[in-house]
Amino acid sequence: MTTHPPDTAPSVVDDDIRLHFEVQRMYAVEAQLLDQHRYADWLELFADDLHYWAPVRTNRLRRQQALADGSPGEVAIFDETKASLAWRIRRFDSGMAWAEDPPSRTRHLITNVLVWAGEQPGEYVAESAFLCYRNRLEREVDVYAGGRTDVLRRTEDGGLLIARRTILLDQNVLLAKNISTFL
Amino acid sequence: MQQRHREPYVDVGPYFDLDHGLINRTIFSDAGLYRQELRRVFAPSWLFLAHESQFKKPGDFFTTYMGEDPVIVTMGRDRKLRAFLNACRHRGMRVCRADAGATKAFTCSYHGWSYDTSGKLINVPNGGDYPAHFEQERWGLIEVAQLDTYKGLVFATWNPEAPPLVEALGGLVWYLDAMLERDPEGTEVVGGVHKWVLEGNWKLAAEQFASDWYHVNISHASALMVMSPTGKGPKTEIVQTPGRQYTDPLGHGHGFPTHPKSRFDDRVVHDWYDYEALRDRLGDARVEGPMTTGHGTVFPNFSYLPVNGSIRVWHPKGPDRMEVWAWTLVDKSMPEEVKDAQRIYNLRTFGPTGIFEQDDGENWSECQATAHGFVAGSMTLNYQMGLGLQEEDGVHPGTTGRLYSDGAARGFYARWRDLMNTPAWHEKDTR
Numbered sequence: 217m218t219t220h221p222p223d224t225a226p227s228v229v230d231d232d233i234r235l236h237f238e239v240q241r242m243y244a245v246e247a248q249l250l251d252q253h254r255y256a257d258w259l260e261l262f263a264d265d266l267h268y269w270a271p272v273r274t275n276r277l278r279r280q281q282a283l284a285d286g287s288p289g290e291v292a293i294f295d296e297t298k299a300s301l302a303w304r305i306r307r308f309d310s311g312m313a314w315a316e317d318p319p320s321r322t323r324h325l326i327t328n329v330l331v332w333a334g335e336q337p338g339e340y341v342a343e344s345a346f347l348c349y350r351n352r353l354e355r356e357v358d359v360y361a362g363g364r365t366d367v368l369r370r371t372e373d374g375g376l377l378i379a380r381r382t383i384l385l386d387q388n389v390l391l392a393k394n395i396s397t398f399l
Numbered sequence: 400m401q402q403r404h405r406e407p408y409v410d411v412g413p414y415f416d417l418d419h420g421l422i423n424r425t426i427f428s429d430a431g432l433y434r435q436e437l438r439r440v441f442a443p444s445w446l447f448l449a450h451e452s453q454f455k456k457p458g459d460f461f462t463t464y465m466g467e468d469p470v471i472v473t474m475g476r477d478r479k480l481r482a483f484l485n486a487c488r489h490r491g492m493r494v495c496r497a498d499a500g501a502t503k504a505f506t507c508s509y510h511g512w513s514y515d516t517s518g519k520l521i522n523v524p525n526g527g528d529y530p531a532h533f534e535q536e537r538w539g540l541i542e543v544a545q546l547d548t549y550k551g552l553v554f555a556t557w558n559p560e561a562p563p564l565v566e567a568l569g570g571l572v573w574y575l576d577a578m579l580e581r582d583p584e585g586t587e588v589v590g591g592v593h594k595w596v597l598e599g600n601w602k603l604a605a606e607q608f609a610s611d612w613y614h615v616n617i618s619h620a621s622a623l624m625v626m627s628p629t630g631k632g633p634k635t636e637i638v639q640t641p642g643r644q645y646t647d648p649l650g651h652g653h654g655f656p657t658h659p660k661s662r663f664d665d666r667v668v669h670d671w672y673d674y675e676a677l678r679d680r681l682g683d684a685r686v687e688g689p690m691t692t693g694h695g696t697v698f699p700n701f702s703y704l705p706v707n708g709s710i711r712v713w714h715p716k717g718p719d720r721m722e723v724w725a726w727t728l729v730d731k732s733m734p735e736e737v738k739d740a741q742r743i744y745n746l747r748t749f750g751p752t753g754i755f756e757q758d759d760g761e762n763w764s765e766c767q768a769t770a771h772g773f774v775a776g777s778m779t780l781n782y783q784m785g786l787g788l789q790e791e792d793g794v795h796p797g798t799t800g801r802l803y804s805d806g807a808a809r810g811f812y813a814r815w816r817d818l819m820n821t822p823a824w825h826e827k828d829t830r
Contacts, residue, residue, distance in 0.1 A: 291591030312620035390595035393760035
């Protein structure tokens with residue numbers, strides 16, 4: 217979250233292309249798992265020490281913009297560990313989560329992916345933009361749009377896990393009755 | 400030139416037969432009744448604005464709504480809290496378009512009229528072009544008629560004739576204090592406000608928080624299941640828990656299980672409280688009653704969940720839509736890790752992604768969606784649960800009924816009906 221992409225585009229070398237492709241494909245798989253409501257499988261993409269966080273966005277005077285995105289410890293839309301996400305997912309699997317019965321149709325679109333080396337060896341920072349379209353029952357439509365910043369970690373078997381995710385939803389008043397999916 | 404636009408008033412009496420627990424559904428969707436309730440329910444009532452802890456130094460401000468009227472709440476240089484209509488006296492634009500912050504003045508970005516934190520008009524560009532009889536001191540921001548606080552909660556009203564706040568809260572304070580008086584130091588709110596929209600009439604939510612424990616076992620079955628220690632759902636004695644529901648003649652309501660242990664709080668928060676000390680401080684009836692868990696509504700549109708630490712306003716946004724603004728309340732003396740546990744517990748249960756709140760939102764939007772058909776929208780609804788079972792039980796002050804009851808909902812609508820049929824102070828202005 218503290219690291220920013222270099223001012224110039226990364227040099228186009230094979231490693232960068234490979235990494236970019238790997239991350240983009242992981243996000244496509246992730247989106248598919250969410251849209252198929254395969255939440256337990258989705259959770260496998262995250263590291264055990266995960267922090268999954270979506271602060272609230274506020275309207276602030278231009279000179280007080282530093283306060284526009286919620287800080288850690290403030291009210292948040294999500295402030296989750298892997299265990300608490302599992303807890304939310306168990307609720308969906310209870311057969312009694314009426315807000316998702318019948319289930320919504322969602323389509324997570326992930327784009328504008330940028331990846332660069334992270335602060336720790338074997339870690340990368342990946343930024344992406346998301347647009348999640350939710351269509352529910354007859355004609356309910358909600359659109360959740362925003363950006364994500366992930367810290368990705370290379371695992372011993374050569375895969376990638378998401379260790380941190382910060383979600384900036386581009387809304388002040390959440391323009392939906394709830395968020396019953398993940399972003 | 401003080402004439403307000405007048406619209407015809409409708410006698411809402413025929414929509415109710417509360418002695419028999421009957422309510423006609425028209426009150427949830429009719430646009431004319433909605434406009435009438437802005438004038439006769441919201442304008443004359445004390446409405447929740449903010450928590451005192453949001454204002455630490457002069458110039459701190461927070462913007463919110465009273466009914467559909469935008470307001471600024473701010474601390475003046477005298478450290479006094481004031482609330483003003485957030486509308487420039489010149490063309491009516493909002494003079495503050497930030498949610499919160501700190502400022503010396505509110506300057507309209509249309510023509511530059513500028514107001515200080517006491518609402519006074521302090522700058523008018525091109526002032527020399529106004530006529531000699533232009534009296535700048537008469538064009539300050541419109542201030543609420545009364546503003547007061549109750550144990551940290553800031554309320555205001557446009558009604559100069561409203562009784563003092565503590566009188567308007569009535570007998571609910573005994574119940575409300577089970578949340579506000581846990582800590583001798585009082586309460587504060589966590590930074591930030593959850594805000595989201597719901598396609599439902601505001602009364603659906605206000606009524607539920609006053610009265611409705613009935614829905615918990617069904618609507619929130621999935622949440623209760625994952626929260627139960629076994630993960631398989633609550634024990635029968637919790638599902639069938641006894642409890643009481645307070646009904647205030649001023650329309651407020653508060654329901655709670657009565658049990659020495661039954662509670663749905665966070666473990667860290669639970670372990671922090673000294674329940675023996677709370678018994679000394681608040682009495683057994685409150686520790687085994689409104690502190691166990693539960694819900695309440697201050698009429699008309701402020702609700703709270705004591706153990707979840709959620710306080711919220713149901714802002715009306717037309718007959719079919721409300722906006723929920725929810726704060727997280729913690730006790731001042733709590734160590735930081737306990738405050739944080741309360742904050743996280745609140746957002747995971749009753750934030751817009753919360754495992755309880757998700758299902759509430761679905762219920763209210765579905766109730767509203769069917770309210771537009773002629774037949775469905777004008778049918779009679781059943782509010783008969785607990786009829787004839789309300790009494791003074793000698794333990795909980797005022798009139799209470801069983802936990803599973805529509806008692807406080809009937810009280811809420813009796814108050815709404817009476818206000819809707821009573822001319823407000825502003826109608827007495829005959830000019």
